[in-house]
Amino acid sequence: MIKLQNVEKVYRTSSVETLALNNINLTVNKGEFVSIMGPSGCGKSTLLNIMGLLDEPSQGHIEIDGRRVESYQDQKLARLRNEKLGFIFQSFHLINDLSVLDNVEIPLLYRNTSAKERRELAREALEKVGLSNRMKHFPKQLSGGQKQRVAIARAIVGRPEIILADEPTGNLDSVMGNEILAILQKLNADGATIIMVTHDDSMARQTHRLIRLFDGTQVQ
Amino acid sequence: MILNYIKIAWKVLLRHPFYTFITLFGISITLTVLMVVTSFMDHLLGVHYPEGNRDRSLFVTSVVQKDTTRSSRSSSPMSVRFIQTYLKTMQTPERVGMTSMFTFANAYVNGKRIKLFTKYTDADFWRVCTFEFLDGKPFAEQQIKTGDQVVVITDDFQKQYFEDDGKTVIGREVEIEGLRYRVIGVVKGSPATRPYSYADVYFPYTVPKSNYERGNMRGNFIAILMAKDKSELTTMQSEFQQAMSRIPQSGTEYGSKYTNFTIKAEGYADQYMTSFFGDDDSRRVFFFTAVAIILLMFMGLPALNLVNVNVGRMMERASEIGVRKAFGAPAKTLLYQFIVENIFITFIGGSLALVFSFVIIQLINNSGWIAYADLAINPTVFLVSLAVCFLFGLLSGVLPAFRMSKLKIVDALKS
Ligand SMILES: Nc1ncnc2c1ncn2[C@@H]1O[C@H](COP(=O)(O)OP(=O)(O)OP(=O)(O)O)[C@@H](O)[C@H]1O
Numbered sequence: 001m002i003k004l005q006n007v008e009k010v011y012r013t014s015s016v017e018t019l020a021l022n023n024i025n026l027t028v029n030k031g032e033f034v035s036i037m038g039p040s041g042c043g044k045s046t047l048l049n050i051m052g053l054l055d056e057p058s059q060g061h062i063e064i065d066g067r068r069v070e071s072y073q074d075q076k077l078a079r080l081r082n083e084k085l086g087f088i089f090q091s092f093h094l095i096n097d098l099s100v101l102d103n104v105e106i107p108l109l110y111r112n113t114s115a116k117e118r119r120e121l122a123r124e125a126l127e128k129v130g131l132s133n134r135m136k137h138f139p140k141q142l143s144g145g146q147k148q149r150v151a152i153a154r155a156i157v158g159r160p161e162i163i164l165a166d167e168p169t170g171n172l173d174s175v176m177g178n179e180i181l182a183i184l185q186k187l188n189a190d191g192a193t194i195i196m197v198t199h200d201d202s203m204a205r206q207t208h209r210l211i212r213l214f215d216g217t218q219v220q
Numbered sequence: 221m222i223l224n225y226i227k228i229a230w231k232v233l234l235r236h237p238f239y240t241f242i243t244l245f246g247i248s249i250t251l252t253v254l255m256v257v258t259s260f261m262d263h264l265l266g267v268h269y270p271e272g273n274r275d276r277s278l279f280v281t282s283v284v285q286k287d288t289t290r291s292s293r294s295s296s297p298m299s300v301r302f303i304q305t306y307l308k309t310m311q312t313p314e315r316v317g318m319t320s321m322f323t324f325a326n327a328y329v330n331g332k333r334i335k336l337f338t339k340y341t342d343a344d345f346w347r348v349c350t351f352e353f354l355d356g357k358p359f360a361e362q363q364i365k366t367g368d369q370v371v372v373i374t375d376d377f378q379k380q381y382f383e384d385d386g387k388t389v390i391g392r393e394v395e396i397e398g399l400r401y402r403v404i405g406v407v408k409g410s411p412a413t414r415p416y417s418y419a420d421v422y423f424p425y426t427v428p429k430s431n432y433e434r435g436n437m438r439g440n441f442i443a444i445l446m447a448k449d450k451s452e453l454t455t456m457q458s459e460f461q462q463a464m465s466r467i468p469q470s471g472t473e474y475g476s477k478y479t480n481f482t483i484k485a486e487g488y489a490d491q492y493m494t495s496f497f498g499d500d501d502s503r504r505v506f507f508f509t510a511v512a513i514i515l516l517m518f519m520g521l522p523a524l525n526l527v528n529v530n531v532g533r534m535m536e537r538a539s540e541i542g543v544r545k546a547f548g549a550p551a552k553t554l555l556y557q558f559i560v561e562n563i564f565i566t567f568i569g570g571s572l573a574l575v576f577s578f579v580i581i582q583l584i585n586n587s588g589w590i591a592y593a594d595l596a597i598n599p600t601v602f603l604v605s606l607a608v609c610f611l612f613g614l615l616s617g618v619l620p621a622f623r624m625s626k627l628k629i630v631d632a633l634k635s
């Protein structure tokens with residue numbers, strides 16, 4: 001599903017060069033639930049962003065569904081992100097000016113979906129995360145756990161095959177965290193490929209496979 | 221999709237009341253000023269009651285006599301004799317109307333003084349102008365020939381002078397400066413900003429006290445040459461030039477010699493400018509350059525301000541941009557979104573300006589500041605200003621939007 005070959009990421013600022021990822025080779029297969037762990041600053045987010053086409057590697061190749069994407073232009077990349085990928089962020093990244101329903105609809109705005117269909121799909125996604133009673137609310141009126149569930153609904157509304165989650169439970173207490181994990185597991189059981197960055201061992205243990213990073217290098 | 225953008229734009233507006241206020245204030249004040257100013261210009265220079273034939277008329281308003289030997293110069297309107305000899309005899313004009321520039325007079329009602337603007341006109345004046353007669357009719361050639369003491373008055377003067385008993389005032393008398401005149405017509409008054417038609421009372425030019433026999437060339441009368449049609453204006457102009465060229469350049473006027481004279485027939489707007497700037501074209505050019513620069517600044521400053529505020533506002537929305545891109549928005553689409561937002565804001569500003577202008581113009585019309593003021597919103601001006609605003613909206617939006625749409629997703633999400 002996703003394949004990384006010799007991926008390297010270097011951050012250059014005027015004074016320092018940081019090697020955030022060093023020669024990463026890995027493959028995530030369809031239907032897998034993979035977790036990524038490692039100490040702070042070891043490159044987990046960088047890796048996830050590169051797999052999700054949010055960032056470009058300095059070196060190496062990325063294949064999604066057997067397609068090499070390094071030559072893709074903005075328009076094509078956007079299309080790929082829209083159709084194949086769904087993101088969940090630690091700090092939710094909901095748009096405060098939009099209602100829950102409008103937030104969830106965002107991925108559908110960038111494909112040919114009628115307004116009516118968008119409403120329906122967004123409603124369905126919100127039902128899946130147990131938030132169908134909060135559709136008219138605004139992000140500010142929600143708890144952290146609820147916000148993250150809205151974010152998950154947004155990530156799945158376009159039925160992407162791959163869901164990328166960067167510490168989706170990092171800002172939540174353990175009860176909420178477990179709820180979120182349960183939702184992800186359900187999505188995985190329904191066929192989604194999931195890659196999740198986490199700091200929580202017990203959560204990582206509940207996934208199929210663990211990738212461990214240390215200082216930009218894969219150690220497991 | 222567009223509806224969605226507008227929804228966001230609306231919410232962004234509501235979320236930043238201060239920004240919204242500054243932006244809308246900038247746009248709508250600029251537009252309002254533009255519209256009120258042009259409406260005023262149109263009021264001054266356009267074709268309006270009771271000078272409804274301005275667009276097919278040339279105005280001859282003054283003659284300048286110079287004595288080059290003593291470098292002296294006299295300028296004034298013309299004498300009746302001059303107008304009758306040289307202008308009334310022209311072939312191209314359908315009519316040549318003649319009126320004095322205003323003079324003043326007093327009338328008394330129950331011991332109260334009414335100060336009046338008076339005009340002495342000929343019969344053609346009423347044909348060249350498009351006065352609306354509320355009662356009675358204008359004076360005819362015969363009454364001018366016999367020097368009848370008759371008068372046409374405005375509705376305003378009628379109200380002040382006569383009790384409103386519902387009866388017609390035609391045939392009744394008014395006493396002005398100790399002379400009695402019979403009212404033969406009542407017209408709807410002309411605004412004071414139209415000096416060739418504005419007055420409170422209009423006499424035949426042959427009544428006593430008009431001094432119409434004064435002067436060879438210079439006097440107190442102006443002429444309006446009305447062509448049959450706009451297309452004949454140039455023919456009329458050349459006939460006028462020819463007629464003038466046949467008059468000897470030098471002569472004597474009021475006891476002093478002159479060595480040459482100049483006289484012009486001009487369209488209304490042109491003669492208006494001449495009355496302001498004199499014959500000096502460079503002064504005119506300077507004035508219009510200055511106006512253009514001021515206008516540009518008027519439009520430019522809000523635009524610059526818009527760009528500034530926009531950049532700040534969009535930076536605030538970096539996270540939104542990151543999210544949209546992460547979920548598949550191409551840079552182009554985002555650019556489009558921000559442009560739609562900006563145009564939407566401009567549009568609101570434009571609508572506000574329309575309301576403001578309308579209110580201000582109504583206020584001016586009803587304030588009595590200019591009697592009989594008839595300012596109106598000029599749709600062309602509104603559309604052009606709106607287009608200019610759109611352009612600024614675009615420019616002020618495109619630049620920051622372009623920068624933002626090119627933002628890297630990871631960077632956008634971090635901020
Ligand atoms: N935009 C950037 N410019 C420069 N250096 C960066 C940038 N983003 C990340 N880095 C560096 O790259 C390294 C990896 O960062 P990354 O965010 O991937 O770590 P992480 O494993 O996700 O950490 P955390 O668990 O704290 O989220 C860090 O040393 C970080 O300082």
Ligand SMILES: [Mg+2]
Nearest residue numbers: 044045046166
């Ligand atoms: Mg991280």
